Amino acid sequence: MAGLAAAGGLLVGLSAWWMRTLATSLETTEARAPTAGADVALVVGPLRALPRGPLAAMAAKDLRYLWRVPQQRVQWLLLPVFASGMVAASLLVEPLRAPPFVLAVAGAPLLFGLISFNQFGFDRDATWLYVAAAVPGRSAVSAKNLAALMVTAPVTVAVGAALAVITGGFDFLPAALLGALGVFAVTAAVANVTSLLLAQGMPESPTNLWSASGGQGFATSLLQMVAFAVLALLIAPVGALGFVARSSPTGGLLAVAAVGVGWGALFWWLSLRLADTWLATRGPEWVAALRARR
Numbered sequence: 342m343a344g345l346a347a348a349g350g351l352l353v354g355l356s357a358w359w360m361r362t363l364a365t366s367l368e369t370t371e372a373r374a375p376t377a378g379a380d381v382a383l384v385v386g387p388l389r390a391l392p393r394g395p396l397a398a399m400a401a402k403d404l405r406y407l408w409r410v411p412q413q414r415v416q417w418l419l420l421p422v423f424a425s426g427m428v429a430a431s432l433l434v435e436p437l438r439a440p441p442f443v444l445a446v447a448g449a450p451l452l453f454g455l456i457s458f459n460q461f462g463f464d465r466d467a468t469w470l471y472v473a474a475a476v477p478g479r480s481a482v483s484a485k486n487l488a489a490l491m492v493t494a495p496v497t498v499a500v501g502a503a504l505a506v507i508t509g510g511f512d513f514l515p516a517a518l519l520g521a522l523g524v525f526a527v528t529a530a531v532a533n534v535t536s537l538l539l540a541q542g543m544p545e546s547p548t549n550l551w552s553a554s555g556g557q558g559f560a561t562s563l564l565q566m567v568a569f570a571v572l573a574l575l576i577a578p579v580g581a582l583g584f585v586a587r588s589s590p591t592g593g594l595l596a597v598a599a600v601g602v603g604w605g606a607l608f609w610w611l612s613l614r615l616a617d618t619w620l621a622t623r624g625p626e627w628v629a630a631l632r633a634r635r
Contacts, residue, residue, distance in 0.1 A: 395476055399484030400491075407488060410463050412543065416456040417492060423452050424500035431507045440510030441587055446501040447520035447598075453493050454528040454572055458565050460485045460536040461631055462543035468631045472624035478616030482533040486609075490525060497521050512591055519598035520583065524576060526605025531572045533612035537619045539564055540630040579604055 407413050427445060431437045460482070461468055471481050498518060505514045579601040586593035620627065 395480040396484055396487070399476075399480065400487040403484055403488035404491065406463060407492060413463055419456070420449070420452055420493065420496050424449060424496050427500055428503045428507070431504055438508050440508045440513055442508050443501060443504045443510035443513040444517045444520070444583070444587065444594075446497060446504060446517045447524055447583075449497045449500065450493055450521055450525035450528050451572075453489055453525065454532055454569060457485070457489060457528075457532040458535040458568055459539065459541055459543070460532055462541055465542045465631055466628075469628045471620065472628055476620070478537075478618070478620035479613035481620060482536065482613065482616045485536070486529040486533070489529070493525060513594070515591075516583075516594040516598040519595070520579075520601050523579065523598065523601030523603075523605040526602065526609045527575050528572060530605070530608035530612040531568055531575070533609075533616055535565060535568045537616060537623075537627065539568070540627055542631040575604075575608060 407417055427449075431442055470476075501514055501517050501521070505511045579597065582597045582600070583594060586597050
């Protein structure tokens with residue numbers, strides 16, 4: 342009964358927060374301009390640890406885009422909503438209070454794929470700067486991936502810790518978080534490829550925050566569905582190994598999770614090589630595909 346009351350309170354609070362944030366997103370399209378003469382640092386927080394260069398600057402820019410563009414802001418708010426739903430489900434459903442349910446947090450980064458298969462869509466015509474400045478393709482996509490990781494990682498760690506407290510599955514938490522990193526790497530790799538090959542400029546429609554697929558033809562939407570199927574196929578082998586080793590969280594399962602990170606890193610590295618080649622040889626066509634749609 343206490344768990345049900347806690348879940349109910351969580352859902353009521355989450356709903357109120359969601360409505361307030363959605364209303365703000367509808368009314369606010371740009372951040373307030375800084376005071377004249379103010380020294381506003383572009384690279385802040387953990388990004389300061391990176392060497393100064395295109396990667397740090399573009400990642401900082403992308404982090405600002407994630408919050409300042411209303412459509413992106415609403416899409417990314419789905420991540421904490423999804424995470425809270427997992428916690429609520431664990432509180433409400435008896436079978437989900439078993440310790441192995443902590444492993445479900447490894448799937449949280451999949452939501453990143455749903456909203457990132459067209460990572461440059463909101464850059465629109467500004468992508469000509471990438472080509473004009475001869476920015477390496479790997480720097481362009483890595484900056485997007487890094488900005489997304491800085492949003493996804495805290496939520497994933499928080500929901501993993503919450504599930505571990507609810508289920509008592511602390512032994513499964515290291516493998517779950519390591520597995521989430523591997524899933525993120527594979528998802529980022531697929532998103533990098535689709536963001537280059539299936540690029541589409543997003544419509545400039547601040548009044549419709551849900552127009553994430555606006556202006557895209559049926560063929561592009563179908564190809565994105567195929568991309569998600571490819572993502573599932575890439576994750577499946579490691580997922581199957583994890584299912585087999587689930588009874589050994591501190592041994593076999595942790596080893597499988599480590600293999601998953603290496604597996605994801607391999608595909609991510611391949612996507613960076615493709616990005617270098619694509620931006621160097623097909624830059625003008627890519628920019629044309631991302632031209633703003635109205």
